[in-house]
Amino acid sequence: MKRHPLTAALLRPQFAALAAVLFINWLLFPGFFTITWQDGRLFGSLIDVLNRGAPVAILAIGVTAVIATKGVDLSVGAVMAISGAVAAVMVSSGTPATIAIPVALLAGLVCGFWNGVLVTYLDIQPIIATLVLMVAGRGLAQLITEGSIVTFSDPLLSFIGTGAFLGLPMPVVIALVLMVGATLAVRRTALGLLIEAVGVNRSAARFAGISSRLLLLLVYSFAGVCAAIAGLIVAGDIRGADANNAGLWLELDAILAVVLGGTSLLGGRFSIPMSVVGALIIQAMNTGILISGFSPQFNLVVKSGVIILILVLQSPMAAQWMGRHLSFLTSPRNRSAK
Amino acid sequence: MNRALRPLLATTAIFLLAYIAAVLQYPSMLSTRVLGNFLTDNAFLGIAAVGMTFVILSGGIDLSVGAVIGFSTVLIATLIMWAGLHPLLAFAITLVISAAFGAVMGAAIHYLKVPSFIVTLAGMFLARGGASVLSPDSIGIKHDLYTNISRSYILLPGGGRLTVIAMIMLAVFVLGIILAHRTRFGSYVYALGGNETSAALMGVPVARTTILVYTLSSTLAGIAGIVFSLYTSAGYSLSALGVELDAIAAVVIGGTLLTGGYGFVAGTFIGVMLQGLVQTYIVFDGTLSSWWTKIVIGGLLFLFILLQRLVFSASSPRKKAFRKS
């Protein structure tokens, strides 16, 4: 019997991990699952997890495709700062948000495109190519804000960070729309398959007639746009642009979310929704640590623990060990083929 | 001419030209006072950058150095102020812990076959987190030794001061140069960065060298932490935020190839000084803001990555296979 695809998806370990973290949170804080309706929107810890997790989820949506091509983007945190700065400075100097927001997104696009050009046309390794913007990007953001925290009171921009739609916080709505949109965009077109093909075997992709350059440009540009959206949310949330701290270290959270979601750093198969689940696992841990009264910095320790666990589980050594000690789980035929 | 020398010469030329231009504009920048401050203000960065040079030469990267510096300052502060230990004992404990930390990261990179940036990223989280678990707040350090050290310096002709921490940095650079260019370990590091498969076939102890490289980097980050605590007389979990990026930039601007195998420890010194020059110029100027530092550093980083591609890819027909980096 074939399982329904949705059932199979829900049986993945990521959902078990998310459920486990949520369960622990519930043990720590019995009111964790309580959701109330107030002032036309939902409130509760669970909603908070979704809301706080949205920026990293949005970054992860962009970074997923980059990692699927065997690349990585270290600059998304800095790009967040740039887009937030652009939007904040524009609206605070009187430009309507309807113009400021597209310009901020364009800034993200340009940043991503720049990364893509370095990776495809100058053939610089992704980690190094995106490092340049990681270093300089924050300086650019500060240049735009002239070093101060630019505050604003534009209703549209702050709505993006703090508003609600159909009872759900705006960041959650945006992340959902982006997740569904990006998933459809890669799965209803050939993009998803072509990206995976390039990530699995770039040489074979070339022989099969795939032009990987355009594809890589698209993927890095999209990561830049996603970062810009996340930057707008963070800026809207605090009604200001803080070039120093906006998106600080979030590129690393985004990569972690993608890896948690099951996309290999060596490229290939990817799943955007699973990366979002990865981002939610991270946020659920953050929230859990917060409500249990530990210092918020403590979740860095937990996060590093999670990375180490994943690395150990994914390593060839672990596979060998499991092959030796758990060989009764595999059929004799599998063993002889090894 | 040795290809690897070209980026280094370019850096040196850029530094000299930039310094001359700065002096022409602000003649007072040509003084031992400014130079002394250069060294003192960038001592912790320079020390960490020496370790980063070895890591990058070996073909890896270490994102944890800033966090290890931060952790070290907090550990030293808690050991001295709360546990009442003598600073020298606190330093020794800090160095042992940071060395062990690096060794574990190196072992993970080698045995788990994971890219170094992921492992050292986990290390960064762990060290920052550990530091804030020890103490989320800044702890001031008050001890006679600290006062004495900050008061002692060698007076340079022209009124400049060569402080103890500047001397520590210079010593680290000298030892780093000897280690890289005059020992077997140094030649193994270059061999790993050149081609790991060849290196293994030629009898380079790959596991030991990898572990030692990261041990060295973390130990030097620990020393940088000591220096930072002497510099600020405090321990704070968020100190030296982003120093890993400054260190990487200094290494690359100093002419070391980011993919490993080529470069000089001495070049890193110039890279650090160039960053110091940019900062000092901005302070002298007064109208430019500090964020220009990051933009200029980012621009230089890009320039040198581009330069390296031109110098190294044009003339080397055999491309290295994809490496963990």
Place this chain on the structure above:
Amino acid sequence: MQSKAELWQAGNGGQDMADGETPVLEARGITKIFGQHRALDGVDFAVRPGEVHALLGENGAGKSTLIKILTGAYQPDGGEIVLEGAPIRFTDPLNAQGAGIGTVYQEVNLLPNRSVAENLFLGRQPTRFGLVQRKAIVTEATALMAAYGLDIDVRAELGSFSVAVQQIVAIARAVELSGKVLVLDEPTASLDRNEVEKLFEVVAKLKARGLGIIFITHFLDQVFALADRVTILRNGQLIGTRDLRELTATEVVRMMLGKDLAYGHSTLPVAEAAKGPVKVTFTGLGRAGRVAPFTLSLHEGEVVGVAGLLGSGRTEMARLMFGVDTADEGEIMVSGKPLKIRNPAQAVMAGFGFCPEDRKLDGIFGELSVRENIIIALQAKLGWFRALHRDEQDEIAGRYADDLDIRAASHDMPVKLLSGGNQQKVILARWLANDPTFLILDEPTRGIDVGAHAEIVRTINRLREEGLALLVISSELDEVVAYSNRVVVMRDRQMVAELHGADITPAVIVAAIADNTGSAEARI
């Protein structure tokens, strides 16, 4: 360390040669199995001190497996290795090096980023107080290089020298470290004539010194110029070890490709010339250093076989046609219209298909499913937005899987789990799904179990009948004869012959491949 002066006079080299019957290194009944594939089957091999022993065989013959076993990179599944009369087990290449077996690879396995001196002394630099004695190393290295006839600045980085110099440095290091047996794995593949001569001088000196030298190459003239004996492998089997003074080049080629004259007059049908219109024409296509300009037209419903030894330029020719490498000169006409092909994507748009020789590296997407592997080229041609619906994908994959009899438990399983033959068929299906006009197959039966060979040959014949133009590169001459309307022969990166009709027999092809290389002057 041994002084450089005695390097070349090292004692009893001459004596060893005289009673050179005792091998310095011997492999007895070596068997190596990968999965269900027997890469080596009871192979005997022996190299004597003071001899150059050539090891020949086409790709997949087992010679690189044998070398890896002799140098400790692989462990044999059967048989034993004997070093100077005593059985020995090498745990890894370092271990073999220490026991006296040094290897020099085509892709020099040294460090191009370090100086010549450091490459020679890495890991054994003389030190004082932990500091490397750089002066001593430079002096020693300079003397060592002089002994090998090289007057170079040993402080310069290895990568700044020509490949020939790098090869000699690698040989010097291997001899210094090991000193009993030297394995030269295709050392001349990227050298020009002068460099080859230089290298041969060095090898001759080492031979006189009493080293056993194993020499692997594709160039027959070099085998005759340098080697004393030859061992030939085919399909993991030992074909024979012979004294080269008793052999002609034609005989060597015949042993490599498995043809004898009796078999040459085969019962296979003599191919007719194709009657269809011209489909693709390559006029003066060439690229400096890879393939000399060649001209070739292919007709509808025609198979052109390409024969030639490995390294003869046959694969390079196909890569130019498909735009994998860009041609410096020449023109391409497809169905009478001139066309520029500068990359594979353009070739695919022009209706070309290419099944590359190295399936794993250039062909399959291991993690992707059989279905995705089949539809990928069609999808690349359709572009980003005209995605094939899942039902269409299933239909296409199903059709070609049935058509080519691809045996997979499911079309959704990763293609890497399939056998080599089925993977090859998947790649073939990928191009057929694209409705090609011109198909290039590079060694389509390589690494496939013998049973599947006939199936591939039948498929090629069927595609010809369906009107496709095919270019098939193969070293299986029986098969070339069985499907080719014409055969072109490549040698030394040039197209040297075109065979028609009754000339298409293994014997004629072998003669054309061997030609010059068999002539008297090449034989010492």
